[in-house]
Amino acid sequence: MPERNFKLTLEYDGAAFFGFQRQPGKRTIQSELEKALSKLFNRRTKIKAASGRTDTGVHAVHQVVHIGVVTALPVRRIQAGLNYYLPQEAAVREVSEVPSDFHARFSAKSKVYEYRIWNDPVRSPLRARHFLHVPRPLDIAAMKAAAKIFVGKHDFSGFCSTNSAVRNPVRRISRFTVVKRGSEIILRVRADGFLYHMVRNLAGALIESGYGRLKPEDLKKFLAARSRKNAFFSAPAHGLSLVSVTY
Known part of the structure; x- marks a missing residue:
């Protein structure tokens, strides 16, 4: 029986895990996923790749991995079996069979992340694991103006972690929106890829802009400088979620 290739779409609460990578x-x-796979297929089974490796505390609504395995099980049985073995904080939302040349990371055309803020004087216990609490009022117009600066193709060296060893720091952001619903503020960014800690640093820049501490010209200088020397606030991991991967 030949090996079959499957695409798995995952959802998980990042607060329960030390990131994605083993x-x-x-x-x-x-x-946890590889434990579940190994139990389901009754032999040691590893994933081949993931669309990205989320950090400790970062959540996912739509994380994608792919596997190769010799099995006669239909996709519905694979999904049900994995969800039986996975912990409650993680679930396989979808399983589909894909061609052998599909790659969870390299086949991806774009990804979308959301950063969620609870902008209210009083904390929200029910949102504490998934929203950053910012008690001071934020200027939404200033945050929207800041977001527009990052749209397009740029060298984001100044917005990635100092520990990043990426060779090409150029990324294209196609859309960056700021939406306020009551006390909730949702930052949503779509790009062809992201550097390590890039979204958290962008979120930090928008929050600083909302405070009035950073002006559009400051952000343009940070982009041009391509350095984290004058690093600003990096938003905590728990407000961040991977929400979409497009192929």
């Missing part, structure tokens, strides 16, 4: 002695999405 780490010795740590509870991660990859380690």
Whole structure:
């Protein structure tokens, strides 16, 4: 029987895991998923790739991985079996069979992340795991103006982690929106790819803009400088979610 290739779409609460990537002695999405796969197929089974590796505390509504396995199980049985073995904080939302040349990371055309803010003097316990609480009022118009600066193709060296070793820091942001619904503020950014900590740093820049601490000309200088030397606030991980991957 030939090997079959499957695309798995995952949802998980990042607060329950030490990030996506497998780490010795740590509870991660990859380690829990591979445990479930190995139990389901009754042999050691690893994923081949993921669309991205979310950090500790970062959530996903639509994370994609792909696997190759020799099995006669139909996709509905694979999904049901994995959800039986996975912990409650993670679930396989969809399973589909894909061609052998499909790659969860390299076949992706774009990704969408959301950063969620609870902008209210009083904290919201029900949102505490998924929203950053910002008690001071934020200027939404200023945040929208800041977001527009990042749309387009730019070198985002000044907005990635100092630990990043990426060779090409150029990314294209096709859409960056700021939406306020009551006390909730949703920052939504679509790009062809993201650098390490890039979205959290962009969110931090927009929050600083909402405070009035950063002006559009400051952000343009940061982009042009291509350096984290004058680093500003990096938003905490728990407000961030991977919400879409397009192929």
